[in-house]
Each structure stands twice: as C-alpha cells, then as structure tokens.
Amino acid sequence: MARKPKQQRSKATVDAIVQAALISIASHGPSAITARQIAEKAGIGVGSLYEYFEDKDAIIDAASKRFVSDTVDLIKPLIPELVRLDIREAIEKLLFSFRDFLEENNQLYLRCARHAFSMDMVIYQSPINSALMELFTQYLMHHPQLLKLPNIPTVAYFYINGGIFTVVRHLSEDNPIQSFEELTTVFGDILASYVDKKVELAG
Amino acid sequence: MARKPKQQRSKATVDAIVQAALISIASHGPSAITARQIAEKAGIGVGSLYEYFEDKDAIIDAASKRFVSDTVDLIKPLIPELVRLDIREAIEKLLFSFRDFLEENNQLYLRCARHAFSMDMVIYQSPINSALMELFTQYLMHHPQLLKLPNIPTVAYFYINGGIFTVVRHLSEDNPIQSFEELTTVFGDILASYVDKKVELAG
DNA sequence: TGCTCGTTCGGATTCAACTCGGATAATCAG
DNA sequence: CTGATTATCCGAGTTGAATCCGAACGAGCA
Numbered sequence: 001m002a003r004k005p006k007q008q009r010s011k012a013t014v015d016a017i018v019q020a021a022l023i024s025i026a027s028h029g030p031s032a033i034t035a036r037q038i039a040e041k042a043g044i045g046v047g048s049l050y051e052y053f054e055d056k057d058a059i060i061d062a063a064s065k066r067f068v069s070d071t072v073d074l075i076k077p078l079i080p081e082l083v084r085l086d087i088r089e090a091i092e093k094l095l096f097s098f099r100d101f102l103e104e105n106n107q108l109y110l111r112c113a114r115h116a117f118s119m120d121m122v123i124y125q126s127p128i129n130s131a132l133m134e135l136f137t138q139y140l141m142h143h144p145q146l147l148k149l150p151n152i153p154t155v156a157y158f159y160i161n162g163g164i165f166t167v168v169r170h171l172s173e174d175n176p177i178q179s180f181e182e183l184t185t186v187f188g189d190i191l192a193s194y195v196d197k198k199v200e201l202a203g
Numbered sequence: 204m205a206r207k208p209k210q211q212r213s214k215a216t217v218d219a220i221v222q223a224a225l226i227s228i229a230s231h232g233p234s235a236i237t238a239r240q241i242a243e244k245a246g247i248g249v250g251s252l253y254e255y256f257e258d259k260d261a262i263i264d265a266a267s268k269r270f271v272s273d274t275v276d277l278i279k280p281l282i283p284e285l286v287r288l289d290i291r292e293a294i295e296k297l298l299f300s301f302r303d304f305l306e307e308n309n310q311l312y313l314r315c316a317r318h319a320f321s322m323d324m325v326i327y328q329s330p331i332n333s334a335l336m337e338l339f340t341q342y343l344m345h346h347p348q349l350l351k352l353p354n355i356p357t358v359a360y361f362y363i364n365g366g367i368f369t370v371v372r373h374l375s376e377d378n379p380i381q382s383f384e385e386l387t388t389v390f391g392d393i394l395a396s397y398v399d400k401k402v403e404l405a406g
Numbered sequence: 407t408g409c410t411c412g413t414t415c416g417g418a419t420t421c422a423a424c425t426c427g428g429a430t431a432a433t434c435a436g
Numbered sequence: 437c438t439g440a441t442t443a444t445c446c447g448a449g450t451t452g453a454a455t456c457c458g459a460a461c462g463a464g465c466a
Contacts, residue, residue, distance in 0.1 A: 115321050253423095
C-alpha cells in the first residue's frame, strides 16, 4: 500500500484516481465520497486504490494538492503583466482570469473550491495565499509611492482572504444579487479608494 | 423516530444532544463525528439519539442552526447602538463583540465557525448575513448622506462575506501576522476610506 | 517456456450508523 | 393509591461502506 508508481501504466492509474477524486469532490463534497465511486470513475478496481494511497483521506489530500497547485500555476504567470497595470485594471484582469479558471471543465474547480474553506484544507491553501502575497509585494515594488501606505500586510491579509472567499461564494450563488462585473468594479474601487485616500493623506 | 419531545426530561435530552454535537463539531469537524461520541458526551444511549433525530445529519443540522441563531442573537441587539456611531467605531465595536462571542466557552463557536465555510453550511449562514445586511441598511438610514454611495449592495456583499471569513480565519491562526486590533483598524479604515472618497467625489 | 515481480482485483473483515423490541419512568383515569 | 397508557431510554444486532488481503494476471527476462 502507498507504493511508488514504477511503470507508465500505474502513473496513469494514479492520475486517473486523482482526477476521479476531484470530480467526486466537486459533485458530492469530500466527506460524502465513497471509495467505490472513485474507483468506478477512474475505471479500476477498488483494491487498486489502496496500492497507491494509504487510505481514502490520502486520495482526497492528493486531489486537494492538485487543486492548489493548479491554482498557483494560474496566478504566478500573471504577475509580471499585472504589476505594470493600474490597480483597478490589475484587479479586474486577475479576477476575470480567476473566474475563467474556476469555470473550466464544467466548474470542476469552482465546485471543489466550495469545499476548500472547511478549515482543514486551509493548510493546503497557503501556497495560493503566498502566490497572491507575492503579487501584492511585487506590485508595491513597481509602485514605490505605495510603500507609504499604513498596515500593508494587514490590508493584504484582509483583501486576499476576503476576496477569495467572496469570489467563490459569488460564483456559487444561484441568484447572485450582482453581476461578476459589478463585483470586480467594487473590488477595484475599494482598494483604489483606500490607496488614494492614504497616499493623499501621506503625501 | 424523530418524535416530538413531550416531557421536560426529553427536552433536556434533545438539548444535551445538540450541545454535545456542537462540542463534537468544534473538536473534530462535522464529518469526523461518530454517533457514539455524541451519545457519550450527551450522557445517553445511542438509541436515544434516533428518538428525536432522523439521522446523524439531522443532529448536525440542528447544531448548525443553533450556532447560527446564537450568532444572530448576538448581532441583532447591537444594531440600535451601532447605527449611532462613527463608521470606524461601529466596526470596532462590532468586531470586538464578535470576537468575544467566538471565544466564549473555550472557543466553542470559533471552532464550529471554522467548519461553517464548507459551502453546504452556507445555506444556514444566510440569517447571519441577513442580520448584518440589516445593520448595514439601518446604518445608511441613520446617515442619509451615505445613500449617494455607488454599488452599496455589492460593497456590503464583499464586506460582510470577506469580513466574516477573514475574522474567523485570523482568530484561528496559530501565529497571526497581525493583532486583532490592527485587523479592526484596517477593517474600519478600508470602509471609511471608500466612503470618504466617494462622498468627496459625489458632493 | 517458466520465473519474478509489479499490478489488479473482488471477496473477507472491520467498524460505524442505524433499528428494534423491550425495559423503565412519567402521567393520568378511576 | 393502583393499574393502564403513554413517553422515554437503551444497547445488542443488522446493514453497508471502508479497508485489507491473498490470489490472479501480465510484462520483462533467462
């Protein structure tokens, strides 16, 4: 059990298991999954699951990690472009990319993200937060006049955490009270207002 | 099964079950609970659980509802006082009350709240959001010059959702990067900056 | 071909949710 | 007060899902 895949076909099996787990998490949530479901979706026998994974939780862990690393892979390449933009434009661009990512594959990732906030999983989210924090930091480096802002780390903390949660929740609403475009406008406006106001006061 | 309690002692039993479920959720999360645990903590036999609850999920539901209604009972009475305060003061007062509430009973509610973000439970949260929305609305009524602000519902949506999540997450951190006081300052500052900037532009 | 070892499988085992039938306690009619 | 009736409580036993395990399969190699 929990052995390393050594041949090509077994690597494919592991991948199929992770993919099947992601799909199952998306449709039923991590606690409602059965091992049989995963095995069936992956097209293998139940016993085979336990060749590569200690138990069901290990499978869910692997799926969560896949989810997080795919998200980080979305954010990282955007940084060089975003840091050159105006705050509102940068946020708009980031949020639209994020939305498109979440909506891919019939909302596979969005439906996983809905379950990612149970705080057990927050540990795995930290790479996502780090990536966004890096974006924040690099943005500041490219706009040195912003370094005067008070409470930068705390603002980033509020903005990143609150922002992720709000976007995922908004995209999950059956009857959103506002469009995604309105949300991006407000996201930009709130941060830009804070920045303008504080720069004004400081300078 | 799922009968109505008719005698005093059975009401106490139901209450003990809900309380035990809250404690169990707080310590292990809703999916890891076993029926035996709940029964044992409540000081009753396993069978008794099923006298008043359809199944384990019904018990967890009841506990969630208790959590939500206790939270609403915290917010509602604060509204009349908060609407008379300055934005920063109001937010500070609200956040400190909220923190104290979450930290009561050895963080019972905080530890439950950590699990409340798995989106299954978001349905039950809506009364909390409604209560905060009412606070928002009543605040605007008492400060009519604010009604000029653009995108009020969306700002409220972002602020309430992001705010709740960020506070719960902050209080759950082992090594918070900032104090709770700093967080409340930033919360107040961000909203006040937005308001100031927009009122300035509009008037 | 026959051997070996990585891989796959599904029946056997374990464990938790839930049921059932009867014991015990409260309530009430006479 | 007593027996009948109803409410409550219980925990051994049933059921089904998670996990384990030993046999079967097949690719590579002598």
